[in-house]
Amino acid sequence: MVAIYPPRPRNAEATKAAILAAARGRFARGSYDTVGLREIAADAGVDPALISRYFGSKEDLFAAVLSRPEKIARINALFVGDIDTLAERVADMILDEPDDETTVEDFLIMLNSIASTTASHMVRATIFERCDRPVTAMLEGGHAEIRARLLGALIVGHIMNKTMWGDLAEDADTRRRLHARIREQVRLSLSEL
Amino acid sequence: MVAIYPPRPRNAEATKAAILAAARGRFARGSYDTVGLREIAADAGVDPALISRYFGSKEDLFAAVLSRPEKIARINALFVGDIDTLAERVADMILDEPDDETTVEDFLIMLNSIASTTASHMVRATIFERCDRPVTAMLEGGHAEIRARLLGALIVGHIMNKTMWGDLAEDADTRRRLHARIREQVRLSLSEL
DNA sequence: GTAGTAAGTCAACAGGTGATGACAACCCGG
DNA sequence: CCGGGTTGTCATCACCTGTTGACTTACTAC
Numbered sequence: 001m002v003a004i005y006p007p008r009p010r011n012a013e014a015t016k017a018a019i020l021a022a023a024r025g026r027f028a029r030g031s032y033d034t035v036g037l038r039e040i041a042a043d044a045g046v047d048p049a050l051i052s053r054y055f056g057s058k059e060d061l062f063a064a065v066l067s068r069p070e071k072i073a074r075i076n077a078l079f080v081g082d083i084d085t086l087a088e089r090v091a092d093m094i095l096d097e098p099d100d101e102t103t104v105e106d107f108l109i110m111l112n113s114i115a116s117t118t119a120s121h122m123v124r125a126t127i128f129e130r131c132d133r134p135v136t137a138m139l140e141g142g143h144a145e146i147r148a149r150l151l152g153a154l155i156v157g158h159i160m161n162k163t164m165w166g167d168l169a170e171d172a173d174t175r176r177r178l179h180a181r182i183r184e185q186v187r188l189s190l191s192e193l
Numbered sequence: 194m195v196a197i198y199p200p201r202p203r204n205a206e207a208t209k210a211a212i213l214a215a216a217r218g219r220f221a222r223g224s225y226d227t228v229g230l231r232e233i234a235a236d237a238g239v240d241p242a243l244i245s246r247y248f249g250s251k252e253d254l255f256a257a258v259l260s261r262p263e264k265i266a267r268i269n270a271l272f273v274g275d276i277d278t279l280a281e282r283v284a285d286m287i288l289d290e291p292d293d294e295t296t297v298e299d300f301l302i303m304l305n306s307i308a309s310t311t312a313s314h315m316v317r318a319t320i321f322e323r324c325d326r327p328v329t330a331m332l333e334g335g336h337a338e339i340r341a342r343l344l345g346a347l348i349v350g351h352i353m354n355k356t357m358w359g360d361l362a363e364d365a366d367t368r369r370r371l372h373a374r375i376r377e378q379v380r381l382s383l384s385e386l
Numbered sequence: 387g388t389a390g391t392a393a394g395t396c397a398a399c400a401g402g403t404g405a406t407g408a409c410a411a412c413c414c415g416g
Numbered sequence: 417c418c419g420g421g422t423t424g425t426c427a428t429c430a431c432c433t434g435t436t437g438a439c440t441t442a443c444t445a446c
Contacts, residue, residue, distance in 0.1 A: 010412060010423050031308035033226040037404060047425055052405055112308040114357070115224035124357055132358075146361050146371070149354055157350025161342055164307070164317055165325075168339055177386045178339070188377060193370045203393050203442060230434060240395055245435055 016054050018044040023065050028105045031112045032062055032119035062119055066126050071106045078103065079134045087186035090151075091179045094158045096167060107159045127152070135190075143193040150189035158182070209247050211237040216258050220302045225255055225312035255312055259319050264299045271296065272327045280379035283344075284372045287351045289360060300352045320345070328383075336386040343382035351375070 022043035026035040037058055041048040055061040078089055093100040110127060113119040135148035162168070169175035215236035219228040230251055234241040248254040271282055286293040303320060306312040328341035355361070362368035 012423065015423080030310060031224065031226065033224065034308065034310045036402085038402095048404085049406080049426080050424065053424090058404065111353075114353070115227065115305040115308070117223060117227045127357070143367065143370075146367070149358060149361060150374070153350035153354040154347075155350070156353050157346035157348070160304075160307070160349050160353070161346040164320070165342060168342060174336065174339070174386070177336075181343070181381070181386065184381060185378070188374070188381060193367070193374065205393065208393080229432085231432095241434085242396080242436080243394065246394090251434065 012054075015044070015046060015050065019046060019051055019054065019061070020064060020068070022046075023061055024068075024105070024109065027062065027065055027109045027112065029112075032058075032116040033113075037061075059118055059122075062113070063122055065109065066122055071102070072130060074100075074103045075106060075130045076134065079131065079138065083187060083190055084183075086190075087183040090155065090186050091182040094155070094162070094182055095169060095175060095179055096162075104159060104162070107155065108163060111156060111160060111163075131155075139190065141192045147190050147193060151186060154185055154189050205247075208237075208239060208243065212239060212244055212247065212254070213257060213261070215239075216254055217261075217298070217302065220255065220258055220305065221298045223305060225251075225306035225309040230254075252311055252315075255306070256315055258302065259315055264295070265323060267293075267296045268299060268323045269327065272324065272331065276380060276383055277376075279383075280376040283348065283379050284375035287348070287355070287375055288362060288368060288372055289355075297352060297355070300348065301356060304349060304353060304356075324348075332383065334385045340383050340386065344379060347378055347382050 019040065022040045023035075025043060026040050037051050038048050040061075041051055051058075051061060055064055078093065079086065081089075093103050096104065110123045114123050131152055132145070132148050135151055136144045139147055169178050212233065215233045216228075218236060219233050230244050231241050233254075234244055244251075244254060248257055271286065272279065274282075286296050289297065303316045307316050324345055325338070325341050328344055329337045332340055362371050
């Protein structure tokens with residue numbers, strides 16, 4: 001069963017964007033190693049060779065996915081403000097406030113590929129630069145790096161949990177309690193050691 | 194440079210054990226997908242074909258690694274007793290009490306391969322049976338599953354953190370404070386919602 | 387000592403991977 | 417109408433993976 005291509009309009013920018021979107025989708029559901037260029041190309045409705053042409057290599061494509069500007073903006077937005085509003089936003093994200101779906105996806109993309117030989121150093125660098133560093137800089141008091149890492153561990157744990165088992169909250173009341181609990185967790189993580 | 198085999202003593206049990214140990218070591222440092230049977234065989238000083246012979250397939254080998262009886266015993270031992278002693282043991286493990294090195298490694302093996310298409314369902318099942326289920330059963334009060342998952346998220350986050358950035362504690366004093374912090378985190382995770 | 391079986395070795399396979407370079411179709415300025 | 421560069425297609429390469437089956441070596445029972 002071979003798809004008959006409806007002749008793709010010749011538009012390099014749109015094609016690149018389609019590839020990037022397809023890659024994003026795949027990398028959010030599998031690791032760097034399990035996702036193949038051919039699947040991505042199929043999702044994008046594009047010949048696999050075009051990926052190499054436009055992005056160079058698979059590694060470069062992954063790097064491009066990691067450094068999408070919107071993603072960076074969103075993650076940066078997570079980590080500003082005082083601890084209370086930050087706790088609010090982290091809880092929102094973890095409990096899947098619709099606005100934050102893409103942020104969760106961004107974390108997922110990174111966490112999925114953290115055990116890959118090729119991709120792990122990119123992931124580490126991105127997490128460090130986008131998360132650990134700004135949070136550390138934001139914190140007053142001693143042991144800032146450690147407290148930032150505690151927050152990182154919290155977020156990572158919750159996101160992996162969600163992908164393993166699905167959402168925690170079943171009804172609105174539970175969700176409210178969980179929201180409060182996660183805010184407490186954030187405050188505890190960031191509080192003075 | 195080809196190793197000249199010092200003729201391996203013909204002992205099927207010892208060979209199987211060597212393969213299992215080598216596989217354990219590799220899977221603790223890479224994912225199911227990045228680790229190759231040839232590397233494992235080389236570590237064990239064994240011909241790659243023997244792995245298929247003794248364990249059937251790579252998948253079966255991974256399953257064998259996951260279900261090593263000592264591991265199961267150790268992880269089970271983590272999750273018994275009241276919340277205070279449990280918090281103590283979790284903090285010990287996360288802060289690398291030497292006794293718990295292998296337990297940390299066991300979690301690592303599972304987390305490394307959680308994004309693999311082939312291995313993820315095995316990992317999920319193992320985590321559920323060895324961690325979520327016993328903890329849920331141990332808890333009194335409502336929302337037991339959710340609180341157990343919160344503990345799971347905590348452990349997962351800390352272990353991923355450790356493999357990404359290394360140990361949190363630099364000196365004995367920091368270690369003491371962190372130990373107390375993690376105990377608080379465990380209590381908070383498990384406390385009534 | 388010799389047959390028979392267990393243990394280990396070797397070479398090769400089929401399948402899938404990312405990547406390349408030659409080709410075809412298209413669009414646009416002249 | 418027609419060259420020239422862009423955009424997309426196709427076949428193929430070299431490599432690596434897990435797995436298999438035929439072979440050799442060692443050990444044990446008779």
